[in-house]
Amino acid sequence: MAYVPLADQDDAHALHDPDSFITKYVWSQDHKVIAIQYGGIAIFVGLIALGLSILMRLQLGFPDTISWIDPAFYYQAVTMHGMIMVVYLLTALFLGGFGNYLIPLMCGTRDMVFPFLNMLSVWVYLLSVLILLASFFVPGGPTGAGWTLYAPQSITPGTPGSGYGILLMLVSLGVFIIAFTMGGLNYVTTILQARTRGLTLMRLPLSIWGIFTATVLGLFAFPALLVSAIMLTFDLMLGTSFFVPSMIHMGETLEHDGGSPILFQHLFWFFGHPEVYIVALPAFGLVSDVLSTHARKNIFGYRMMVWAIIAIGGLSFLVWAHHMYVSGMNPYFGFFFATTTLIIAVPTALKVYNWVLTLWQGNIRLNTPMLFAIGFIFTFVHGGLTGLFLGNVIIDVPLADTYFVVAHFHMVMGVSPVLVLYAALYHWYPKMTGKMFNETLGKIHFWCTFLGTYAIYLPMHYLGFLGVPRRYYEMGNTDFIPASAQALNANITIAAIFVAIAQLLFFINIFWSLKSGKPSGGNPWGATTLEWQTPDTPPKHGNWGEELPAVYRWAYDYSVPGAEKDFIPQNEPGEEYEKTFHHKGGES
Amino acid sequence: MSLYQDVTRKPWNTVGLPDGIDPKPTFNVSNEKLALVVFVIVASVLFSLLCVSYFIRMWFGGGDWLPIALPSMLWVNTGALVAASVAMQVAVVSSRKQGHGDKSKSPWFLVGGVLTLGFIIGQFTVWQQLTSQGYILQSNPANSFFYVLTGVHILHLVGGLWVWSRALLRQVRKDASHDISKSIELCAWYWHFLLIVWFALFYLVATN
Known part of the structure; x- marks a missing residue:
């Protein structure tokens, strides 16, 4: 498949070039x-x-x-x-x-x-x-x-x-x-x-x-x-x-x-x-x-990160029955699934170490996307560690039907991905709109969300240890639960309402900035990846103007010794810096 | 550069254009063909999971499994689907012979689709026969699985026929902007896949 410049592409591009409001924004x-x-x-x-x-x-x-x-x-x-x-x-x-x-x-x-x-x-x-x-x-x-x-x-x-x-x-x-x-x-x-x-x-x-x-x-x-x-x-x-199965329901056999x-x-x-x-x-x-972008450092262990993603993906198909320990299963099955569950923690932990090591000695810019990204490391470690508890059959069985599980999965797959979503939305917002969001409002949004979610989910772990059952509409004859658990529940609710309302800050920010935000320029963060190198911001239909970009390097050339700026875009030719890099200490 | 070289290299060490100025796709096939291969894998997962469910329900269910006496009509249908697959392959070969420029005049592509329609009608006939013999959907898990497995297979064929009819329309209209030989080839691929799936399903329901 030979490279064809846009000028010579008579059909592929022109075929779906939008020409009306409907084809541009609705049936786009x-x-x-x-x-x-x-x-x-x-x-x-x-x-x-x-x-x-x-x-x-x-x-x-x-x-x-x-x-x-x-x-x-x-x-x-x-x-x-x-x-x-x-x-x-x-x-x-x-x-x-x-x-x-x-x-x-x-x-x-x-x-x-x-x-x-x-x-x-x-x-x-x-x-x-x-x-x-x-x-x-x-x-x-x-x-x-x-x-x-x-x-x-x-x-x-x-x-x-x-x-x-x-x-x-x-x-x-x-x-x-x-x-x-x-x-x-x-x-x-x-x-x-x-x-x-x-x-x-x-x-x-x-x-x-x-x-x-x-x-x-x-x-x-x-x-x-x-x-x-x-x-x-x-x-x-x-x-x-x-x-x-065969069932008797309301006195009738189904x-x-x-x-x-x-x-x-x-x-x-x-x-x-x-x-x-x-x-x-x-x-x-x-x-x-x-x-990596906001720490101005290359991602630590890029290849390890790639293989960890693939390993996690592969292993994720071998752990499903750890959700079913309380459904009853052959003990050997439980042993197998507990083992695979613990194994999947290895590439996952490796990723966490690499994120932390990416931050290590970086030139960290604590702006809104970065705060959300670092917040994610915290919540993910918390949620991940409780996952290790629940991955073991013998610990899962008493905890499975309590708020400990609610706390665990909300930390690991509720709060953590949502923090990343916010990090990503703030990070790519300037590219999507050409406008800069309000940084102060963004930071307030972060702290309300981050601390607020801890106020919600940290106490839930404790409720779980107390044995407060999940899925209950209200507590019935559960005398083993102290009355103070209800006070904690009320607190959690107040925190949840607070966090929910705090999300308005995000919507106010993005809509206000859309109209009144400062122009962001094409590459406000000094990022290396291709999306920041488009000729127009926000990128126009077809993304790249006359000619597609050529990529000369990997995506993480930040703070390269001897380089002019603290980042080298992927589409920038040249190789002189590489030699300097090797001579200085062979850290590659 | 091979895929192996690509995924084992140290990207931070290299600068430049390793493949020169031509962008290289990871696999040397058309986008449509790769998408079809991926779809075939997804459909295989779907059918595999149905088959696994079949065994689990048979072995570990409530002991209520009663095998079906399969109508001999199924063999006729199988013959039709085999013939459809063969016709598709013949269509591929003849469209290759005629070259990309000349639009294929081979009737085999049409024959392949019509035979597939015949297979589907045959399957409906089998359903009717089974129902009239008392093998109704709800009465036994073996019956339920038979209807579900054959039904899902028919749905995949119907999807294939939809693509087939579009390609056929282009062939009839002699639409020059599309490479019909590619559509014929992809259809043939998909038909062979669904034939193999049918063999597997037929074996499964025949040996319960």
């Missing part, structure tokens, strides 16, 4: 517009999930003060909060949003290789969100089975939304998987096939490695969810017995017979655990780039 095939559409939808639906979590917290902190929060609504809120946050917000925003925005820019291409498919992906994603939200308006409301949708409970009458609610959830997930697959084929093909001249795989920024590996994980893991959704829909609508609920759990978690890394790996990648 431009990856940047699609990224913002993905991001907008994801953040919108994420705010709904945030609202639901506040309603849950109000019930837990101040039981029975809001009359219309009944047990059914509480479980519906729990379920929709979980599913929306994990799938429709985090997966969509990291891969659909940042994946779409950064892949063509960081790879030096004009767009994704299949722009039409890309456009289809975002609209099908919107459809899946609409189907999901429609379940709030159907008889019985949305499903209240918990985000894991365990059969047979999720489709048995008595569970909130066991009719239309669960059906819409399953259909919505199916549609989402179609959208993801269309996007995923694009991301993988673009990264593998369309990189610009000189951009070898090992010169890719870690953001791309994270997004790429997460996409591959998604492509392999979502089929498991699809299979379980198809079979559960059959059990629900057509009376088959894939998952539903038609079902012989189904295997454990099979559903295996299928669900075969998707569910890689899903954690579908969210985490792009976060790992993005945070690496933010840390």
Whole structure:
């Protein structure tokens, strides 16, 4: 495939050049517009999930003060909060949003290789969100089975939304998987096939490695969810017995017979655990780039970081049953999955060390994106360490149904990825808009969010040790729990409301800056990667003007000894500095 | 530069354009073909998980598994799908012979699609036969799996036929802006894949 300058590309580029408002902003095939559409939808639906979590917290902190929060609504809120946050917000925003925005820019291409498919992906994603939200308006409301949708409970009458609610959830997930697959084929093909001249795989920024590996994980893991959704829909609508065993419900024997609920759990978690890394790996990648840029230092152990991402991706398919210790399993199985779970901690810890070592002796600029990135290291270490506890069968069994687990997974896959999202949104905001955000407001936003989330989740660990059960609408005959636990719960609720309101600062900041922010210039952070070297900011359709960039070096040439500036962009030719670097001490 | 060289090199040590001024894709195939290969892998995962579920439900379910007596019609359908795959391959060979410039006039591409339609109609007939014999969807997990497995397989074929019909339309219109021989080749690939999947599924349901 020979290199063809834009002037000679008669069709590939011109084919989807937008010429009206509709084709430019609505039915757009431009990856940047699609990224913002993905991001907008994801953040919108994420705010709904945030609202639901506040309603849950109000019930837990101040039981029975809001009359219309009944047990059914509480479980519906729990379920929709979980599913929306994990799938429709985090997966969509990291891969659909940042994946779409950064892949063509960081790879030096004009767009994704299949722009039409890309456009289809975002609209099908919107459809899946609409189907999901429609379940709030159907008889019985949305499903209240918990985000894991365990059969047979999720489709048995008595569970909130066991009719239309669960059906819409399953259909919505199916549609989402179609959208993801269309996007995923694009991301993988673009990264593998369309990189610009000189951009070898090992010169890719870690953001791309994270997004790429997460996409591959998604492509392999979502089929498991699809299979379980198809079979559960059959059990629900057509009376088959894939998952539903013989049951007596309200004194009546149900038609079902012989189904295997454990099979559903295996299928669900075969998707569910890689899903954690579908969210985490792009976060790992993005945070690496933010840390390196704002510490003015090359990322420590680049190759190690790449292989760690791939190793985590591979291992993530071998740990799923650690979510099922309390479902009962052969002890040898438990031993196997505990071992693999602990093994996955090795590449993960390696990444944490490398982030810290990237900061070591760096010229650290404590601006808003950097604060969020460093905050992520804290929350991720906390969440990761509690994961080591829960990975062991013998510790998991007593803790599994307590708030310790809630605290653990919110730290590791709630707060941590969200902090990275903020770091990334602030970091790339100047490129997306051409405007600088308000730094002071950004810092206030960070401290409120960072300290606020600790105020929420740190006490939850303690509640877990006390034995406070999770999933409970209110405490019943639980005399072993001291009354002070309720005071702690009230505190957590107040902190949660505070953090939720603090997020307004972010929205005020980005909308205000869009209009009144200072012009940022093309490369305000002095970053090396290609997206900062575009001729226009924000980049125009086609990204690169007349000629595609050529890449002469890796993505992390910061503070190179002997170089003029403290960064050398990837598309800058020349090799003199390299020799100086080696002569000075051979630190390569 | 090979993939191995690429992923083992120390990127901080090298400056310049290792491949010269031509950008090299990682794999020396068209984008469409790579995307198809990735999709085939994804679909394989889907079918594999269905098969694993089949075994788990059979071995560890409630002991209510009753094997189906498969209608002999399935063999006829299998023959149709094999013929469809062969026709697709013949279409590939003849379109290659005719070269990229000349639009393929080979009828085999059409034949392949029509045979596939025949397979799908045949599968529906099998469903009807089974239902009339009392092997209804809900009555037994073996039946449920039979309908789900064949149904998901048919859905994949329908997706293939959608792409096939678009390519066929271009062939009829003699649309010069698209390389139809590429579409024919990709269709053939996909058809072979779905044939292999069908062999696996047929074996699975036949040996329960």
